[in-house]
Amino acid sequence: MAIDYSGSGQYHVTSSTPVTQSPLTMACWFNSDSATATQVLCSVAHSTSTGLVYFTLEAAGAIAGDPIRHRSRNGPTGTVDSTTGYTAGQWHHACAVVASTTSRAAYIDGGSKGTNSTSVSSSSALDRIGLGCLAIQTATTLTNGRIAEVGIWNVALTDDQVLSLARGYSPLCVQPQGLVFYAPLVRNVQDVRGGLTLTATGSPTVADHCRIIYPHNRIVVPKITAAAGGRPARVIGGGIFV
Amino acid sequence: MASSDTLAVFMPQMNEPPTASFATPDERVDNNGRIHPVLDFDAAADEFAQFSSVMPQNYTAAAAISVIVEWACTSAISGTVTWTAQVERGNTDMDTDSFAAAQTADGTANGTSGVTTFTTISLTNAQADSIAKGERFRLLVSRNQDSGTDDIASDVELRSVEIREA
Numbered sequence: 001m002a003i004d005y006s007g008s009g010q011y012h013v014t015s016s017t018p019v020t021q022s023p024l025t026m027a028c029w030f031n032s033d034s035a036t037a038t039q040v041l042c043s044v045a046h047s048t049s050t051g052l053v054y055f056t057l058e059a060a061g062a063i064a065g066d067p068i069r070h071r072s073r074n075g076p077t078g079t080v081d082s083t084t085g086y087t088a089g090q091w092h093h094a095c096a097v098v099a100s101t102t103s104r105a106a107y108i109d110g111g112s113k114g115t116n117s118t119s120v121s122s123s124s125a126l127d128r129i130g131l132g133c134l135a136i137q138t139a140t141t142l143t144n145g146r147i148a149e150v151g152i153w154n155v156a157l158t159d160d161q162v163l164s165l166a167r168g169y170s171p172l173c174v175q176p177q178g179l180v181f182y183a184p185l186v187r188n189v190q191d192v193r194g195g196l197t198l199t200a201t202g203s204p205t206v207a208d209h210c211r212i213i214y215p216h217n218r219i220v221v222p223k224i225t226a227a228a229g230g231r232p233a234r235v236i237g238g239g240i241f242v
Numbered sequence: 243m244a245s246s247d248t249l250a251v252f253m254p255q256m257n258e259p260p261t262a263s264f265a266t267p268d269e270r271v272d273n274n275g276r277i278h279p280v281l282d283f284d285a286a287a288d289e290f291a292q293f294s295s296v297m298p299q300n301y302t303a304a305a306a307i308s309v310i311v312e313w314a315c316t317s318a319i320s321g322t323v324t325w326t327a328q329v330e331r332g333n334t335d336m337d338t339d340s341f342a343a344a345q346t347a348d349g350t351a352n353g354t355s356g357v358t359t360f361t362t363i364s365l366t367n368a369q370a371d372s373i374a375k376g377e378r379f380r381l382l383v384s385r386n387q388d389s390g391t392d393d394i395a396s397d398v399e400l401r402s403v404e405i406r407e408a
Contacts, residue, residue, distance in 0.1 A: 001268045001282070168259065187269045188277070208282070209266040214255040 001187040001206040003131070007034065007144025010202030011133035017044050018180035018194050021122035022104075023156040025178075026057040026070075027095040027165050029210040032145035035088040038062040038069070039143040040134040042150055046125045049136050053123045056134060057096045058141070059086055070096030070106040072120040080116035082108040088145075091210045093166040099156040110166025113159065129181060131189075131198065139201065148210045151193075152181035170214045185209075245407055249301055252293040252381070252403040254279040265291045265385075270314070270356065270399060280399035282316070283385035285392075290384040291400060301375040304367040306408035311383060313349065314358045316397040321351050323398050324389035327363040329370040332378030341382055342371040348391050351398075358401055364408060381405070 005011060030041050038060045045054035053074050060069035066085030072078040086092045086108060095107040101122060105115045128135050131150060132143035151171030155178035164174050171182050182193035187206050189198045254267065265281040266289075272278070283289045309327040326344040334340040349361030373379050383403060386392060 001266070168261075184267075186267050186279075188271065208284075209268065211259045211261065211264045212267060213258060214267075216253070216255045219251045219253075 002029070002031070002146040002148035002209045003185045003189060004146045004205045004207040005132040005143040006202070006204070007037070007039070007142050009142075010204045011139050011142055012131040012189055012198040012200050012204070013133070013135045013139065014129040014191070014196040014198055016196060017126055017129050019044060019152055019154050020124050020126040022098040022100050023154065024055065025095065025097045025153040025155065025157045026055065027093065027162070027171065028057065028150040029091055029093055029148045030059055030143070030145060031091045031210070032059050032061065032086060032088050032143070034144045035061045035066050035086070037144060038141060039145070040130065040141040041094055041132070041143055041147055042152070043130040043134045044126050044152070045128060045130060045135040046123070047128050047135065047137060049125065053125050054134060054136060055096070055098065055126070057094055059094065059143070061088075067114070068094045068096070068106045068108040070098070070104055072098055072104055074120050074123040076118060076120050078104055078116050078118035078120040080104050080106045080114045082106045082112040082114050084108055084112040095157070095162045095165060097156045097162065107162050107166070110163035129196070131183065132204070146207050148185045149212055150181070150183045150185065151179055153178040154180050168211050168213045170212055172215050173213070247407050248404055249298055249307065249407055250295045250405040252295070254281045254400065256293055257281055258292045258294060260290050260292060263287065263289050265289045265400065268399065278401060280314075280401050282397045282399055283387075284397060285387050285395050288384055288387055290382055293381045293383070293403065294378065296378050297373055297375050299375050302407060303374065306364065306366045307370055308406045308408045309363040309365065309381065309383070310404045310406065311349070311361045311363065311400060312358045312402040313361065313398050313400050315351050315355045315394060316399060317355050318351055318394045318396050319353050319355050321394035322348050322391050323351065323361070323394055324348050324386040324392040325361050325363060326384045326386050327365065328382040329365065329373055330380045330382070331371045331373050332380070341380070342369055344384070345369050346386060346389065351394060
């Protein structure tokens with residue numbers, strides 16, 4: 001069950017952020033109800049700023065071609081769009097990779113990579129994460145549609161790693177040592193990686209989740225072997241997790 | 243392997259979802275906030291979950307198997323669900339779907355929506371694509387919502403799947 005935002009008065013924010021500068025990667029699945037409005041799917045922003053400092057991952061429906069857009073802003077703005085766009089009512093994977101203050105990229109469905117090299121310096125003022133909104137002082141550019149499997153890494157994922165995410169692998173499967181925020185959004189709204197609390201505004205609802213492949217432990221069913229005296233050995237729990 | 247012994251167990255997180263018509267991950271949250279991961283199957287369209295494993299070395303040659311689906315309803319407290327199971331041996335071209343024909347079984351919902359029902363789908367070895375010990379296989383589980391028997395109008399939630407030697 002993904003989280004379904006109405007585009008009006010519904011979003012989630014944290015009270016801190018584990019990343020404030022590049023390198024970083026932001027990714028999620030989304031299923032937008034609108035191909036005409038620009039919607040911020042995920043943001044790292046400054047809660048008392050009126051809009052001058054942030055990183056965003058956007059479904060830019062108001063832009064020709066409806067690309068995935070990333071913006072790095074701290075005074076100047078580095079803006080990059082994927083080279084193809086999304087379709088309303090379908091699940092797509094969105095990703096932004098910020099390798100440095102002069103290198104950033106936007107992807108849709110693991111490809112259509114757009115790049116930008118505008119110099120945008122880092123800011124330590126970034127202090128919260130927004131889901132379904134640009135989490136500046138007054139949350140804005142709200143999402144109208146579903147969001148799921150939001151991950152933020154403190155590293156720049158490679159093109160191949162972004163493709164793995166778009167093929168359906170959970171963020172937990174892709175460079176997990178750099179994954180600092182992960183909200184699956186399967187009904188519950190939790191950062192299961194960093195433990196940040198996500199506070200809801202409005203009452204976002206739940207809807208069908210996206211396709212996703214989670215990491216799992218193999219279950220090996222042990223062979224029952226005879227113990228001394230001819231009685232079967234007892235297997236506790238019916239299986240061994242390895 | 244003796245009759246009724248477990249050959250494999252699959253939980254919702256082990257799903258390898260198809261690219262379309264996939265069952266969706268969900269959670270059933272108890273009164274203490276602890277979760278049961280489940281896979282939701284729609285009432286309006288056939289949806290699928292897929293699991294892979296290797297048949298244990300102690301599987302008896304050509305033995306029949308039982309695929310036991312543990313499920314509950316999202317909200318319904320009566321009605322029937324039709325489950326299907328299909329097996330594909332891992333001895334064919336990975337680029338070509340070669341699942342054996344679907345086998346089906348009906349299960350009746352519990353009177354409490356959160357109480358699970360165990361529905362057993364029986365497969366001969368031939369119906370299980372003639373799987374043999376040591377072979378990789380895929381198991382495709384689906385809800386056949388338009389079977390004519392399935393009459394629950396809301397989601398049903400798969401909680402586990404067990405394969406036993408019959």
